[in-house]
Amino acid sequence: MAFACIFVPDFPVQAAVRLEPNLRGKPVVIYEGSPPLTRVFGTNSAAKELGVEVGMTKLQAEACGELEWRWRSVSEEATAQAALFDCAWTISPRIEQGSKHGEESLPDTVVLDIAGCEKLFGSPEKIADDLKRVAANVGFKTQVAIAGNPEAAICAARGFPGITVIPEGREAEILGNLSLSLLSLPVEFLETLRRWGVHTCSEFAALPEIAVIERLGQKGKQWHRLARGNDLRSLIPRDFPSKFEECMDLDFPVDLLESLLFVLNRLLEQLCLRLKMHVLATSELTITLTLEPSDSRGKGRDLLQHIRTLRLPVPVKEAKFLLKLLQLDLQAHPPVAPVTKIHIVAVPTRSRTRQLGLFLPLSPEPEALEITLARIENTVGEGRVGAPALLDSHRPSAFQQNRFVLREAANESAAAGTQPLHAALRIFRPPLPAKVELNDKWPAAIICEGARKTVLAHAGPFRAKGGWWSESPWARDDWDVLIPSLRPKYESLFAASPGKQKETALYRIYLDLRSNCWFVEGIYD
Amino acid sequence: MTTPAATRLPRASTDFGRGLEGFRHRPPAELQSTGITELDALLRGGFPRGSVIELCGTSSSGRTSVSFSLLAHATARQETCAFVDVSDCLDPSSLAAAGVDLTRLLWVRCGNLDARVTAKKTVAPPKTETAAGYAMAREKANRAEGWQHPRDSIRGIENAIPQVMGNAERNKRVSLIVKPPPPSSSGMPRQTAVPKPSEPFERQPRRPAGKNKPWKILEQALKVTDLLLHAGGWGVVVFDLGNISWVDARRIELSTWFRFRRAIENTPTILLLLGEDPCAKSCSSVVLHCERKSENWSSASGEGYAAELPTFQGFEMEGRILSSRIGLPPMVSAQWLAKSLWSNSF
Numbered sequence: 030m031a032f033a034c035i036f037v038p039d040f041p042v043q044a045a046v047r048l049e050p051n052l053r054g055k056p057v058v059i060y061e062g063s064p065p066l067t068r069v070f071g072t073n074s075a076a077k078e079l080g081v082e083v084g085m086t087k088l089q090a091e092a093c094g095e096l097e098w099r100w101r102s103v104s105e106e107a108t109a110q111a112a113l114f115d116c117a118w119t120i121s122p123r124i125e126q127g128s129k130h131g132e133e134s135l136p137d138t139v140v141l142d143i144a145g146c147e148k149l150f151g152s153p154e155k156i157a158d159d160l161k162r163v164a165a166n167v168g169f170k171t172q173v174a175i176a177g178n179p180e181a182a183i184c185a186a187r188g189f190p191g192i193t194v195i196p197e198g199r200e201a202e203i204l205g206n207l208s209l210s211l212l213s214l215p216v217e218f219l220e221t222l223r224r225w226g227v228h229t230c231s232e233f234a235a236l237p238e239i240a241v242i243e244r245l246g247q248k249g250k251q252w253h254r255l256a257r258g259n260d261l262r263s264l265i266p267r268d269f270p271s272k273f274e275e276c277m278d279l280d281f282p283v284d285l286l287e288s289l290l291f292v293l294n295r296l297l298e299q300l301c302l303r304l305k306m307h308v309l310a311t312s313e314l315t316i317t318l319t320l321e322p323s324d325s326r327g328k329g330r331d332l333l334q335h336i337r338t339l340r341l342p343v344p345v346k347e348a349k350f351l352l353k354l355l356q357l358d359l360q361a362h363p364p365v366a367p368v369t370k371i372h373i374v375a376v377p378t379r380s381r382t383r384q385l386g387l388f389l390p391l392s393p394e395p396e397a398l399e400i401t402l403a404r405i406e407n408t409v410g411e412g413r414v415g416a417p418a419l420l421d422s423h424r425p426s427a428f429q430q431n432r433f434v435l436r437e438a439a440n441e442s443a444a445a446g447t448q449p450l451h452a453a454l455r456i457f458r459p460p461l462p463a464k465v466e467l468n469d470k471w472p473a474a475i476i477c478e479g480a481r482k483t484v485l486a487h488a489g490p491f492r493a494k495g496g497w498w499s500e501s502p503w504a505r506d507d508w509d510v511l512i513p514s515l516r517p518k519y520e521s522l523f524a525a526s527p528g529k530q531k532e533t534a535l536y537r538i539y540l541d542l543r544s545n546c547w548f549v550e551g552i553y554d
Numbered sequence: 555m556t557t558p559a560a561t562r563l564p565r566a567s568t569d570f571g572r573g574l575e576g577f578r579h580r581p582p583a584e585l586q587s588t589g590i591t592e593l594d595a596l597l598r599g600g601f602p603r604g605s606v607i608e609l610c611g612t613s614s615s616g617r618t619s620v621s622f623s624l625l626a627h628a629t630a631r632q633e634t635c636a637f638v639d640v641s642d643c644l645d646p647s648s649l650a651a652a653g654v655d656l657t658r659l660l661w662v663r664c665g666n667l668d669a670r671v672t673a674k675k676t677v678a679p680p681k682t683e684t685a686a687g688y689a690m691a692r693e694k695a696n697r698a699e700g701w702q703h704p705r706d707s708i709r710g711i712e713n714a715i716p717q718v719m720g721n722a723e724r725n726k727r728v729s730l731i732v733k734p735p736p737p738s739s740s741g742m743p744r745q746t747a748v749p750k751p752s753e754p755f756e757r758q759p760r761r762p763a764g765k766n767k768p769w770k771i772l773e774q775a776l777k778v779t780d781l782l783l784h785a786g787g788w789g790v791v792v793f794d795l796g797n798i799s800w801v802d803a804r805r806i807e808l809s810t811w812f813r814f815r816r817a818i819e820n821t822p823t824i825l826l827l828l829g830e831d832p833c834a835k836s837c838s839s840v841v842l843h844c845e846r847k848s849e850n851w852s853s854a855s856g857e858g859y860a861a862e863l864p865t866f867q868g869f870e871m872e873g874r875i876l877s878s879r880i881g882l883p884p885m886v887s888a889q890w891l892a893k894s895l896w897s898n899s900f
Binding site: 390426436451453456486487517534 | 590615653851869
């Protein structure tokens with residue numbers, strides 16, 4: 030059996046720097062707590078060189094020199110941890126979050142079982158190198174160790190820089206030089222051991238086990254085994270996540286769309302990178318924007334959130350494409366206040382696979398079509414773009430507009446046989462109100478849009494009813510009439526000479542039996 | 555390679571040639587059948603792909619029926635089509651009756667001017683103003699000091715002239731001097747509806763009623779069509795100007811049609827324009843004028859029908875080629891029938 034461990038030193042700083050690559054190489058400090066109790070929570074090596082230590086006050090830290098500082102963000106640390114798990118999952122499906130002796134969890138450490146992975150990925154050295162490289166792609170500088178048991182791997186990863194591979198059976202020898210503080214012992218026991226003159230793991234491992242148990246109890250026995258590097262415990266593997274999240278707390282409220290898109294781009298790039306590591310894509314993206322409260326009293330209340338969900342017809346894993354869709358969506362539905370926090374959740378799904386052919390029927394590219402449809406919706410309005418669908422109803426012209434989704438081409442296209450040409454109807458929306466002069470129950474003239482037109486021919490009535498069991502019953506008598514055109518190409522300038530109009534047209538009119546009103550529904554064309 | 559595949563792939567050595575020879579000897583455009591035998595015979599196979607086709611005609615001339623038949627044939631070949639409905643008058647029932655696969659048709663309903671979204675630079679509007687406040691401020695500015703945009707001040711003047719002129723008999727002695735409009739410095743097209751002084755001043759182009767704002771709707775529709783054509787991949791894109799007055803349709807600049815034609819050149823997409831009059835001018839490859847010749851009304855008879863109950867059975871229409879850039883003889887026509895759904899015999 031072999032176990033690998035990935036350790037991220039200065040994890041709070043690296044969690045912040047991961048989303049802000051411009052901070053790399055600079056001294057960065059993470060503060061926690063509200064003033065005047067603000068303290069240093071995390072530093073990187075550059076800040077430590079300037080003299081900044083964890084626990085200092087803000088004033089003390091600022092006195093050390095020029096620093097870049099950020100507030101601690103628990104949500105960013107959680108998403109960074111999720112990204113670390115994704116790195117581990119690229120090698121092995123059995124991973125566990127690092128812990129102190131299986132109890133308290135360590136957010137900066139991940140242990141994975143690499144038994145059986147040699148045939149896929151190569152030697153343990155190569156696996157360690159792959160882990161380091163994958164973590165660097167996500168934005169982490171890591172220390173990787175491989176050992177025969179999880180605790181030895183954790184100690185080695187936390188104690189030695191770079192890549193460490195401990196051959197089986199030599200754990201005690203290699204871990205011997207490490208300080209006892211790496212074993213994460215309680216402070217009082219550490220002090221006790223220091224008073225005994227025991228400072229390193231090898232010195233502690235050299236003590237007789239029975240004597241350690243007599244003086245320190247069963248806990249001492251566990252730590253004694255840790256120092257020797259042979260603490261065997263099984264991993265409790267984590268479940269594969271059901272969603273991928275990225276989160277960022279903004280230092281100041283953002284009210285410009287361009288600035289917001291800049292931040293969104295970073296988050297989407299990280300998200301898509303993590304999806305690609307698992308050969309996955311996403312078909313649903315939810316963005317939650319936490320808004321600045323309008324007054325100070327709102328700070329204690331529930332925060333305003335602006336939530337938008339993009340449901341994509343095809344799985345996508347390109348950050349540029351998702352950014353464009355989000356941009357169009359936020360332009361159409363902007364938040365009502367400046368944004369203070371961004372949270373993006375992507376639901377993973379399998380990548381789309383399709384076999385291309387030489388003679389496929391013509392269709393737009395799905396990704397380009399989505400962007401085009403979003404742009405068209407921004408132009409004409411929501412709910413006015415889509416594929417028409419008839420409703421299962423006897424009500425005339427009952428339809429709805431569904432979301433337009435590209436259909437896959439069938440193996441054989443339907444034979445386009447010769448069908449008789451059907452007279453199409455053009456509908457007036459809304460129907461044109463009209464008055465009809467009847468002559469012995471037949472329509473003789475129609476008055477509509479300020480003009481009176483004599484009925485030249487007619488067919489009807491054709492009665493239709495429905496919905497009498499519902500809240501919206503309907504009943505109507507339909508007529509097909511031939512009259513001089515209501516909207517001719519040229520209209521007579523003088524009202525006294527309507528007969529000169531030669532242009533006629535076929536209309537469908539109906540009498541609404543419930544309201545006893547006439548309407549012109551459409552024109553045959 | 556099988557024989558059907560070999561015939562579908564162009565032969566590089568003979569079809570394209572080299573350099574200028576290949577440019578001169580372009581392969582003929584593929585034709586898309588309209589589904590109407592008589593019209594296909596008139597067009598020698600169908601509408602050419604990668605071109606702008608115009609179907610013009612007055613109300614009830616049958617142009618919409620022809621467009622639906624073309625869409626039916628395109629969707630039957632599993633091609634994705636689009637319908638830019640400028641006046642929001644498409645009837646899905648008629649589409650389905652014509653045999654169009656509705657799931658392969660994208661329907662864009664223009665006309666909702668309130669929902670236009672301009673490019674917004676700010677994520678959040680200023681706290682003191684809202685969208686409603688902006689609209690009110692615009693109206694206020696317009697009403698302030700009695701100022702009106704020059705276009706608004708002359709709106710409706712053409713409808714006021716008949717009221718001033720009054721009775722036709724009384725005005726025979728009145729000579730109306732119509733000066734030609736000054737040359738436009740901005741390059742905007744002139745309205746062609748101004749009649750010449752020698753013609754009897756009896757009719758005028760139809761103006762849209764009330765507050766339809768046709769030009770704003772047209773702008774919306776043109777933008778949508780531009781987006782669709784540049785996205786590519788469509789079999790047929792129908793641009794329906796059927797309910798738009800030909801006066802407004804002719805205001806669309808020629809450069810727009812050139813842009814559309816350029817976007818679909820060398821692609822299989824057909825851009826089909828429906829309108830009262832041809833408006834794309836030299837950009838269209840075929841201009842087909844549709845005209846209704848006669849209607850058919852028959853009486854239903856038999857059990858359950860009232861005596862002499864008339865029914866509309868359909869109409870006979872004629873299509874005439876006004877102009878063509880693909881070698882079709884002009885002014886040649888053909889006639890065919892358009893039946894109603896319930897037509898039993900014709």
